[in-house]
Amino acid sequence: MPLMRAIGVIRKSRGERWSREEFEELLRSAGYEILAIVEQVREEHPRYNIGPGKLEEVKKLVKELKPDKVIFANRLTPSQAYNLWKELRVDIIDKWQLVLEIFEKRAHSKEAKLQVELANLQYELPLVKEAIRRIKMGDRAGFKGMGEYQVHQYLKHIKYRMGRIKGELEKIRAEREIRRKKREEEGFVLIALAGYTNAGKSTLLNALTGEDIEAKNQMFTTLDTTTRRFKVKGKMLLVTDTVGFIDGLPPFIVEAFHSTLEEIVKADIIILVLDASEPWKEIRRKLFASLNVLRELKALDRPMIVALNKVDLISDEDAKEKELLVRETIDGRANTVGVARISAKLNQLEELYNLIEVALSRLPKFQTFEIRVKDPSKLGKVLSMVHSMGDLLEVEYSEETKIKAYIQTGLIRELTKLGVSLKRIS
Ligand SMILES: Nc1nc2c(ncn2[C@@H]2O[C@H](COP(=O)(O)OP(=O)(O)OP(=O)(O)O)[C@@H](O)[C@H]2O)c(=O)[nH]1
Numbered sequence: 001m002p003l004m005r006a007i008g009v010i011r012k013s014r015g016e017r018w019s020r021e022e023f024e025e026l027l028r029s030a031g032y033e034i035l036a037i038v039e040q041v042r043e044e045h046p047r048y049n050i051g052p053g054k055l056e057e058v059k060k061l062v063k064e065l066k067p068d069k070v071i072f073a074n075r076l077t078p079s080q081a082y083n084l085w086k087e088l089r090v091d092i093i094d095k096w097q098l099v100l101e102i103f104e105k106r107a108h109s110k111e112a113k114l115q116v117e118l119a120n121l122q123y124e125l126p127l128v129k130e131a132i133r134r135i136k137m138g139d140r141a142g143f144k145g146m147g148e149y150q151v152h153q154y155l156k157h158i159k160y161r162m163g164r165i166k167g168e169l170e171k172i173r174a175e176r177e178i179r180r181k182k183r184e185e186e187g188f189v190l191i192a193l194a195g196y197t198n199a200g201k202s203t204l205l206n207a208l209t210g211e212d213i214e215a216k217n218q219m220f221t222t223l224d225t226t227t228r229r230f231k232v233k234g235k236m237l238l239v240t241d242t243v244g245f246i247d248g249l250p251p252f253i254v255e256a257f258h259s260t261l262e263e264i265v266k267a268d269i270i271i272l273v274l275d276a277s278e279p280w281k282e283i284r285r286k287l288f289a290s291l292n293v294l295r296e297l298k299a300l301d302r303p304m305i306v307a308l309n310k311v312d313l314i315s316d317e318d319a320k321e322k323e324l325l326v327r328e329t330i331d332g333r334a335n336t337v338g339v340a341r342i343s344a345k346l347n348q349l350e351e352l353y354n355l356i357e358v359a360l361s362r363l364p365k366f367q368t369f370e371i372r373v374k375d376p377s378k379l380g381k382v383l384s385m386v387h388s389m390g391d392l393l394e395v396e397y398s399e400e401t402k403i404k405a406y407i408q409t410g411l412i413r414e415l416t417k418l419g420v421s422l423k424r425i426s
């Protein structure tokens with residue numbers, strides 16, 4: 001397939017933190033050949049977002065280079081998008097539609113596809129309403145080549161599809177809820193991997209579990225949620241990998257991906273993965289972006305471990321310095337358990353395992369019990385269950401074996417089924 005050709009436009013307000021590299025990376029990830037990037041530092045112009053002078057420059061470039069699209073790094077209001085389209089007569093999209101185009105390419109599961117479509121429709125709805133408003137005011141330009149009648153039909157279609165998709169997502173969500181309940185009853189502790197896109201979340205899940213899910217050096221490789229079992233020092237836990245974050249993830253995407261992101265909200269522990277190989281300025285920007293999403297999800301109260309990943313790419317001193325900076329930055333902003341320096345790629349995870357142990361000890365899901373086993377034939381089974389779900393503290397062998405253990409409360413049911421008696425000590 002020939003590459004789509006695009007002109008990129010970036011408008012920066014004074015003092016705004018923006019990453020041109022990231023915008024270019026997004027354009028490439030979405031499959032565009034970048035014909036030109038136009039930059040401007042000025043406050044937002046209400047009509048065109050960029051200033052009228054810049055608009056003339058873009059117009060000339062459009063005539064000369066004939067791009068398939070002009071892509072803005074800024075969020076455009078529906079009326080700006082409409083005005084720009086009228087002036088330039090070429091497809092106009094902004095950063096968020098660009099992100100959605102990437103999502104569209106990467107969506108594999110039915111749920112991910114529906115979520116992407118919903119986000120797209122949610123984005124288009126105000127644009128179409130704006131076009132209708134203009135048409136009513138006597139504007140003859142139409143909307144993307146559609147006349148008045150077609151635009152009205154299109155609006156109806158959007159509303160109908162949104163209703164249908166929400167219904168279907170609700171069903172999928174209910175199924176997910178059932179699976180989650182079952183997991184909870186089983187008592188497994190759930191750990192969610194969160195973090196900026198390309199930080200190494202999927203690589204980490206693979207390293208923890210021996211899985212082989214796709215991990216690539218590109219943005220938004222993962223859209224689907226994967227949950228797998230793994231063991232830390234003998235304890236069975238669950239870990240979930242899901243969609244990555246990006247700076248200023250807008251509410252309509254968070255909303256569309258709600259049920260996917262909910263996996264993070266429902267987790268007992270969050271591992272926030274950061275790419276330590278980048279300059280501190282970038283790490284800091286992505287750390288704040290991630291904390292913002294977690295705040296929006298109301299997940300900041302969850303015990304959080306920061307995994308400073310890809311330390312194999314930097315020196316020890318650099319890693320230590322960045323660890324310190326992360327500690328300082330995050331202090332008081334989240335319920336942090338600690339910062340671990342890791343390499344998911346090289347399976348260097350010792351510090352992370354230690355912090356997971358610390359985090360587990362703070363969870364109400366773990367408690368100390370006295371377990372009495374009368375039937376010796378059950379003893380082996382009980383001991384192996386205790387080992388996989390907690391720590392064995394003491395065993396007193398006599399006619400009736402007494403075991404003191406620190407276990408996940410989900411084990412209570414399983415043990416009771418075996419006919420042993422349990423008493424909570426702490
Ligand atoms: N050198 C090095 N590279 C790593 C490490 N962990 C991940 N990577 C690389 O970083 C890139 C991104 O890794 P992924 O695991 O796909 O990242 P992700 O966070 O799942 O990304 P999204 O799914 O896009 O959100 C890949 O090229 C990985 O091979 C690491 O510890 N060291």
Ligand SMILES: [Mg+2]
Pocket residue numbers: 201202203214215221222242
């Ligand atoms: Mg991934």
